[in-house]
């Protein structure tokens with residue numbers, strides 16, 4: 001069986017050795033030594049100034065919306081994982097969908113201003129498959145209209161844009177450390193923000209606790225546990241290898257698929273990418289379904305990601321995001337992980353070639 005991804009697991013004895021510190025301390029959550037160590041190491045590794053480790057990649061989105069005091073309408077992309085939209089609705093705001101760029105697959109910055117009303121409080125956009133949004137244009141729009149900017153950077157571990165971590169852009173950026181993501185802690189995530197928001201974000205992720213006896217603000221429980229942090233600490237030393245091996249996989253796919261009439265991801269310039277996904281855009285949905293079925297007959301499970309377009313969710317107002325709807329129906333993420341073999345990639349590509 002070949003799945004769309006394979007979770008990287010560190011050597012078990014290395015994970016055990018880190019876990020042993022938890023046993024020795026008798027302390028498994030509430031920001032113990034491992035969470036603090038992971039945060040410190042991630043700061044250095046990623047080149048970010050502020051980080052809060054969280055229990056998944058969805059709560060930091062909700063915390064960002066809450067702690068920035070957002071209300072009314074939030075302009076967002078329909079081409080993302082459901083968590084981007086559900087977080088807006090969960091926090092009592094209304095998602096206003098703006099269509100995506102057909103090549104970069106991120107929110108189309110040229111269509112944002114037309115969607116702004118006097119109820120708009122923020123832009124929440126996703127760096128799709130680790131491909132950056134039009135950061136400068138979005139920042140200029142936000143400044144002009146006094147909007148906050150949150151980036152769902154769930155796919156972006158290790159991505160930099162113009163020489164610095166993508167997590168440094170926007171008022172807040174969030175990442176997911178879910179087991180299917182490039183760097184993971186089983187379940188987990190992180191919130192990155194500008195210095196002026198850090199204290200508020202920090203309080204919000206831990207019930208508003210300011211020390212054991214003081215509740216300073218509203219909050220929720222989004223703390224990462226020591227057991228999660230142990231996994232992150234065990235994986236971090238392998239990130240160089242993981243990124244290198246994924247790149248090899250991507251280059252192989254590029255080479256084999258270059259003569260095949262399907263589209264692949266167009267990266268924004270000045271991006272150092274993390275090779276997190278290998279999306280292929282077919283010419284139509286019939287073709288995609290034919291390829292997917294042929295792959296499945298050989299026990300190869302590619303994934304329709306992202307599907308459906310989020311403007312068609314049952315709990316939002318519809319929209320006319322025709323590009324997102326069309327891409328969602330025709331995009332398939334091919335199997336990719338650190339260590340995927342040439343023969344596995346050859347097989348996937350052969351089946352694609354035979355069925356389009």
Ligand SMILES: *Cc1c(COP(=O)(O)O)cnc(C)c1O
Nearest residue numbers: 056057058081083154176177178
């Ligand atoms: C994975 C993902 C999330 C959610 O992260 P979890 O850690 O699963 O909560 C949010 N947004 C995007 C774009 C994702 O891919």
